[in-house]
Amino acid sequence: MVFPKWTNKIPVILLASVVFFICFVVFAFAYWGSPKNYVVGYQPVQPIAFSHQLHAGQMGMDCRYCHYNVERGRHAGVPPTETCLNCHKIVKTDSPEIKKLVSYHEKGLPVPWVRVHKLADFAYFDHSAHVNKGVSCVECHGRIDQMTEVRIEKPLSMGWCLDCHRNPASHIRDRAKITDLAWKPDGDPAQLGREFMKLYNVNPRTDCSTCHR
Amino acid sequence: MSSSAAPRVFGVLAEFKTPADVYHAAEKVRDAGYKKWDVHSPFPIHGIERAMGIGDSKLGWIAFFCAATGAFGGFGLQYWIHKHAYPLLIAGKPMIALPAYVPVTFEPGILFTAFGCILGMLALNGLPRFYHALFKSRNFAKATDDGFFISIESRDPKFALDSARALLEAAGGKNIEVLED
Amino acid sequence: MPSLNLDPKRAAENAKAPWKSLEELAGSAEFKDFASHEFPEGADTMGTDISRRRFMQVMGAGMAFAGVTSLSGCKGIRRPEQHILPYNQMPERMVPGVPQFYATTYTLGGDAVGLLVEAHEGRPTKVEGNPSHPASLGATSKQHQASILDLYNPERSQVVLKGGKTSSWEAFWNEANPVFEALKANGGEGLRFVSGYTASPSFRAVREHALRTFPKAKWVAYEAVSRDNVTAGMYALTGKAAEPLYRFAKAKRVLSVDCDFLEAEAFNLVYSRDFAQGRNPDAGRDGMNRLYVIESGFSVTGGAADHRLRVKPSAVPFALIALARELQSRGLSVPGFGADLGALPGNAEGISSAWIKALADDLIKHRGESVIAVGKYQPAAVHALGQALNYSLGNLGKTVEWKVSSVHALNASGDAPESGLESLRALAADLDAGRVSALVVLDANPVYASPADLALGSKIASAKFSVHLGGEVDETGALTGWHLPLSHFLETWSDGQALDGTTSVAQPLVSPLYDTLDAAEVLAHISGYPQTTSHEIVRAYWAGKSGLGFDAAWRKWLHDGVIAVGGAADAGYSPAPALASLLRSLPAPAQGVELIFREDARLLDGRFANNAWLQEAPDPVTKLTWDNALLVGPKLGESLGIAPYLLNKDATGTTLADYRKRPMVRVTVNGASLEVAAWILPGMAEDTALLHLGFGRVHVGKVGEEAGFNAFALANSASPFAASGVKLEKIDRLYSLACTQDHWSLMGRPIVRTGDLAEYLEDPKEFASEEKWNEHPAEQSLWDEKVRGTYDFSQGMQWGMVIDLNSCSGCNACLVACQSENNIPTVGKEQVLRGREMHWLRLDRYFTGDVEDPQLEFQPMGCQQCENAPCEEVCPVGATVHSHEGLNDMVYNRCVGTRYCSNNCPFKVRRFNFFNYNNKHTETEKMRMNPDVTVRFRGVMEKCTYCVQRIQRARITAKNAGSERIADGAVTPACGQACPSGSIVFGDINDPQSRVAKLKAHPRNYGLLKELNIKPRTTYLARVRNPNPALASQEKAA
Amino acid sequence: MIPHRDDDPTRRPVLVESNDFHEVTEIIAGPTETPLTRNWVLLLMLSGSFMCLMVGLFGYLFWEGTGVWGVNMPVAWGFAIVNFVWWIGIGHAGTLISAILFLFRQRWRTAINRFSEAMTIFAVMCAGVFPAFHVGRVWVVYYIFPLPNQMEAWPNTRSPLFWDVFAVSTYFTVSLLFWYMGLIPDLATMRDRATTKVRRFILSIFSLGWRGAARHWQNYERAYLILAAISTPLVLSVHSIVSFDFATSKVPGWHTTIFPPYFVAGAVFSGFAMVSTLLIIAREVFGFKKVVRLHHIENMNKFMLLTGTIVGYAYAMEIFVAWYSGNIYERYAFWNRALGEYWWSYWAMITCNVISPQFFWFKWVRRNLVFTFILTIFINIGMWFERFVIVITLHADFLPSSWGYYRPTWVDWWTYIGTFGMFFTFFLLFLKFLPQLAIAEVKAVMPESNPHFHPHDKGH
Secondary structure, three states: OOOOHHHHHHHHHHHHHHHHHHHHHHHHHHHHOOHHHHOOOOOOOOOOOOOHHHHHHHOOOOHHHHOOOOOOOOOOOOOOHHHHHHHHOOOOOOOHHHHHHHHHHHHOOOOOEEOOOOOOOOOOOOHHHHHOOOEOHHHHHOOHHHOOOOOOOOOOOHHHHHHHHHOOHHHEOOHHHOOOOOOOOOOOHHHHHHHHHHHOOOOOOOOHHHHOO | OOOOOOOOEEEEEEEEOOHHHHHHHHHHHHHOOOOOEEEEOOOOOOOHHHHHOOOOOOHHHHHHHHHHHHHHHHHHHHHHHHHHHOOOEOOOOOOOOHHHHHHHHHHHHHHHHHHHHHHHHHHHHOOOOOOOHHHHOOHHHHHHOOOEEEEEEOOOOOOOHHHHHHHHHHOOOEEEEEEEO | OOOHHHOHHHHHHHHHOOOHHHHHHHHOHHHHHHHHHOOOHHHOOOOOHHHHHHHHHHOHHHHHHHHHHHHHOOHHHHOOOOEEOOOOOOOOOOOOOOOEEEEEEEEEOOEEEEEEEEEEOOEEEEEEEOOOOOOOOOOOOHHHHHHHHHHHOOOOOOOOEEOOEEOOHHHHHHHHHHHHHHHHHOOOOOEEEEEOOOOOHHHHHHHHHHHHHOOOOEEEEOOOOOOHHHHHHHHHHHOOOEEEEEOHHHOOEEEEEOOOOOOOOOOHHHHHHHHHHHOOHHHOOOOOOEEEEEEOOOOHHHHHOOEEEEOOHHHHHHHHHHHHHHHHHOOOOOOOOHHHHHHOOOOOOOOOHHHHHHHHHHHHHOOOOEEEEEOOOOOHHHHHHHHHHHHHOOOEOOOEEEEEOOOOHHHOOOOOOOOHHHHHHHHHHHHHOOOOOEEEEEOOOOOOOOOHHHOHHHHHHHOOEEEEEEOOOOOOOOOOOEEEEEOOOOOOOEEEEOOOOOEEEEOOOOOOOOOOEOHHHHHHHHHOOOOOOHHHHHHHHHHHHHOOOHHHHHHHHHHHOOOEOOOOOEOOOOOOOOHHHHHHOOOOOOOOOEEEEEOEOOOEOOOOOOOHHHHHOOOOOOOEEOOOOEEEOHHHHHHHOOHHHHHOEOOOOEOOOOOOEEEEEEEEEOOEEEEEEEEEOOOOOOOEEEEEOOOOOOOOOOOOOOOOOOHHHOOEOOEOOEEOOOEEEEEEEEEEOEEOOOEOOOOOOOOOOEEEHHHHHHOHHHHOOHHHHOOOOOOOOOOOOOOOOOOOOOOOOOEEEEEEOOOOOOOOHHHHHHHHHOOOOOOOHHHHHOOOOOOOOEEEEEEEOOOOOOEEEEEEEOOOOOOOOHHHHHOOOOOEEEOOOOOEEEOHHHOOOOOHHHHHOOOOOOEEOOOOOOOOOOHHHHHOOOOOOOOOOOOOEEOOOOOHHHHHHHHHHHHHOOOOOOOOOOOOOHHHHHOOOOOEEEEEOOOOOOHHHHHHOOOOEEOOOHHHOOOOOEEEEOEEEOOOHHHHHHHHHO | OOOOHHHOOOOOOOOOOOOOHHHHHHHHHHHHHOOOOHHHHHHHHHHHHHHHHHHHHHHHHHHHOHHHOOOOOOOOOOHHHHHHHHHHHHOHHHHHHHHHHHHOOOHHHHHOHHHHHHHHHHHHHHHHHHHHHHOOOHHHHHHHOOOOOOOOOOOOOOOHHHHHHHHHHHHHHHHHHHHHHHHHHHHHHHHHHOOOHHHHHHHHHHHOOOOOEHHHHHHHHHHHHHHHHHHHHHHHHHHHHHHHHHHOOOOOOOOOOOHHHHHHHHHHHHHHHHHHHHHHHHHHHHOOOOOOOHHHHHHHHHHHHHHHHHHHHHHHHHHHHHHHHOOHHHHHHHHHHHHOOOHHHHHHHHHHHHHHHHHHHOHHHHOOHHHHHHHHHHHHHHHHHHHHHHHHHHHOOOOHHHOOOOOOOHHHHHHHHHHHHHHHHHHHHHHHHOOOOOHHHHHHOOHHHOOOOOHHHOOO
């Protein structure tokens, strides 16, 4: 059996397509496999249409009014229903959303908020340790004050954590400003950050046991 | 390769019985000054390249290049990991613990060389190539069994059908065929 | 009441798909229900976002799996929708993620110990000792540590049962009330209460009220292993029911007559601490105490002895008598005994007179600073004599105190304290005679835990109306008409009075997980006590005691965990006339093989038989888990023809060729007979066999069933703890015994370093030095160890540990504490047999010297945190690497499980999850987990990390307070915190002022395997013995 | 490619008892063209079913966890590693024969190289499955490879296991390439003999259009030479690195510098043993008596004698060093090997590995197929025990308190047996469908292949 001439092209074509395929696979992992793709943008629907954009943004409430444990504990904490009712006993009591809230409260049931930001369970992140060293909410959560429905803005991956733990300077700011999500440093943020690092003696660790126990 | 409408001649093919015959025939063809021609045998004939007057193989250089790439790559990877990417203290050793880097410097070197050799060999030989005019000759099947052949290609500037055939006949070639491309 | 944990289907699902259970967990309606209704207002824990997260945390490894599958990008697995369930009202002072500690009290068998319990968002997760409670001093026993497991035990009884069928409290009261009304009418004729001894004043008050309500009723207070003999002996001596308390810290010479005061006796936590204090070799020749032990078995106290005299059980009293004679002959008067001592039979054989003489000399030399301690199993006479000797030696008031006991408050009136066994015998008789119409058993299990000859089990039926209140449906509960679920001590209010009179309040950490009541509450209902809830009962009782300013006081008590320290009245020396006859009543030394029964070191009298941590904690001396065995000495073993199985390799100390199968023996005594597995224990007295109580339970959960052999079946109420004329014969059956240490010899290796005080004082430097112990030079490093990138161990905080082998008693409390703190799974007998136990901390036990009469060495062995860690260099993925503070970090979620690290670990302290040991947990069991520690998944290596989670917590607290340094003592690993003798010291070795740094500089300090140049961070203080020169010379001669 | 006889120092008698190239082709390529025999199919089904068993057991392991094996603490490595090292050792003969003997101009190698290279590849496959599956979390085993990832975490390249991954995978790849390259001309031969279209098509694809042109032969020979040159250090490095898995550790009985040479010698030893075991069978079954001749077997027996003696020397030297070091742990480790719980495995090893090869001092034994066959079986068993003895040394290391015992479970046993199924499945396929000797090479070493050959000086 004699092969037709054109078959001599096959090896070349084959070679080319293999090269292409490999490149594609690499790209596919780098893109779709990266948390930048599959973590960022997660935005579940919440049982009650609570808008951070309205409360934190327009009305300029401080994050810590609701997440009051952020400076003391590992967890910023989701406020107990009664915290909402502090205001909403009076304010907008007729809104259907508030009615939902109240009914939960009366039934003595917790509001089943859907969890948005979540690290792997073997990663131990402590809010107080970061916030007290001048790491702003915005560094990990993004501009919550502009979100009507909360979404993930940062990859929250180990590599991403390490990047900051290795050179934190540009992520450190004045403690007074941590909840001011819109705040922009005048001048080089890294320069400013280095000063606050000295002030708060920030020396982040990269030991495994810093986050994994 | 050109694909003109009219089938043009590929060249002449002649068979010889023994390695000795083909060896001496090759010397004659060489002396006749042909360039685009070749000897086909079921096994490598000792010293045939001298009889054909062809130069040395380039493969060594390819292999050497691949070896260097592999070894440097292997070492570089380890150096980069422990010096820059992931500098963790392990068993109290310094970040750059050279003796520990030897195996993974050596092995990639070998691996790359091996690929270099095989792929280089195929590339130099223009393989894989499934179509070739010679395959049209039934007789040529012997070339992988017990037949010895000389083929002179029409691409050769000195090529002239009659003179080539005459030369091969004179050299003792049997079953001389003219093959179309 | 949703029962989360009784759903085998769910458990099975979890077993199949551990990671899947996360979604189930988050999703399950059951769970939400649980979250919102299980606990009233503040106590709700499961519903917060926090415990949701931490709850996930415990499934960490499971999530690791999900994390991997997430590469596939499959939405469902990638992001299981989880809900955050916030409180409706936030409980006061709760900071999510920051544990809270509450003081409470644990009472057991008439003694009380103060505890601090750690709670995460309302879930109690860990038990610690209360430093300000004199019976704890911050230490805990293994039972304290393990008690938390019972709270979440899915098999604990949760509902009222009638004849074994599910019923309700309502139904019970409907039936019970008329009965008790009738009884009230007839004054309680035929009513019997059975309970254990109680240390709770408020409960005693309720009890007295009940007995006033039912004047004709009888109260049977019974403990299988009680201190009746002690109080009886003291009564003979002082005319009061009293308890001797020893001050070992001040004692220079200690004689223990079968008294395991380091583990088994009441107050052992304090005794361990005090004894360790007095054991300091740096105090010089006369500063360090010397311990003589006379015993038949082999206890950890015997292991701590400088001189140990092995005596057959029936001869033990006569050893003391011999001593008394000896002392008498040296002009020491023993008031009340003078005459009799002469009249008594002569020395029993096996008691070396030289030994007694030397001891007598020593005691005479140290009048007023010695202690003679007598064990609770010894008859009253021996106690009386022993304490009389203390008196004559002038120890009373100095090293020994006699305190009036409140345990027998029933008859504080002055007549002899009644013995629990006698009152139980009376009950049996009454039942036989049909004199019992109503039987109320409150948190006791006499059917199992009583000598076989009483045959209570067969008799209970004769009571028309019978109730059992208990934490589990045990042998007793299975026979009574009704079974009522009992609240765990962390779920209810109570109080306690320790032997020294210290009183404290016990407050609950959670409200009852199930619909349960505690004994006081039930009794209050029955007897119409003014208060009915435990909270009211306790408050009212103490309000009555305190009067004005009660609320402030109450709050302080709850905070401190102590009401008043001490306060028990002294009992003076006033011998009763009966004293003389006591000694004569002693049975003469017996011939032939004798058998003794002892409380098991872990399960006690069997009340902890369903506690997996304790079942798997090795017995301190035999290292057996999940079973008891008939312990015999090598010689006796030889004569029984079982020794070859067990000592075929004593040259190397290997115990067994086939390490799984042990020979069995038929024991015949008191007309009963039992087939038990036998175990050769070096150091047992001649012709003596020992069998521990507490095993072989029938009505017990999955954990306890088929564990060991029931020794009570052999016991006789005439003498419940010893039997003579025992017949032992080998039967050709084999039995698997899971031992965690197959090998007992040191092989002459410089691992445990010990020596005599004389040597030490002669040249402290040389005592534990490498030069002396290790002729092989240390390997040199190939590297310049200064060049380590950013790692410099001379900078910052560098963690290290020192363990003092001199004071470690080997009690295993650290092991259980570690298990509780680090979510270490139990693996079960089969896996232990395969050598797969998971304990991060072992207690290595070695025998040295003569196989018949060896010395015992203990060595706690956890990860040594080597600076040049062999495990690290072989891990291909860097799952175990070093931290800047010198910790050998283990990263579970990076581990692929090549197990090479374990091979290369010279100490073999790494543990591997051969199976998914953590996927069997029910939802309630998960509540027990420490949320600060990842729960490891199958295929992952794990090990001790110096409790790095505690270090991190301390660091963050310090940093938030603006300081870089963690103060010395701010971090204590679980083991060190539990250790009764304070042998484990942890801290920053770079801080010259820290305790650990000082100890590292101590001449007795040495590290293991120096020749490997691994630089372990855990080092040991060599052990110093203080033998009596007189005896030492003889022993050399012999 | 085989240098001319004149520069062959050993001046061996010619390889094949034939002076006709075509006959050689017939002898070797012929069997691949005959229809399948019943026995062959039965054998294939048998070995195939064992292979399935192996696959099933690995599935079971994957589902349940490593606990289904007998491994424990302290013996955290068991059969898996024993079998791994054993198979990889067997896989050493092939490359050794094709590379080292080639460089040493041992033309008799031609009789066995194709055969033993095939064996090498299948043995390495059997070896490879063990390290892959013995880890606790197979699904994250990719952590070991230096792949960029979102954790920005990298492997520890100082770990012997990391070296191992590279060594074994390199060895497998290179052996495979080497083997395939050798096959190309023979596939062409078969292509040109092919009678059916399908067969011809497939063979054409795999022979890549080989035309036996002199220019091709030139590059081909050069490639072969270079591969041989690099394979020689490779084959030595692989088992050295495998030995590092033990030698770089702290475990007494492992922690010794003698391991690399002694492992390599052992590997060659077992490799040759397995080759002759299989070759003797094949020779009888397929009647290669004309090609694989007695003196080839004898040569291999001499190799076994040599390497076996080296191994024996290593055993002795280990013990001497342990004693001489004065290190109590080392001393006990060896005392324990010989007289401890697992004494029987040690003496099985000594008997099979040190004593049995000594019979090869006698020429008549070396040339007696039955004896050779039996002895090679002994050696295979002995080398397995050697690895068992080494791994089991774990059961008693530094602290007596941590000493334990190891007992394989039924899963251990059947997984090991299953790998034989895998090995023979592939081997049977090879025997049937590929030329079992290098046709071109055999022809090339026939005196007739020499262009200056004259019938009168044939065979001198």
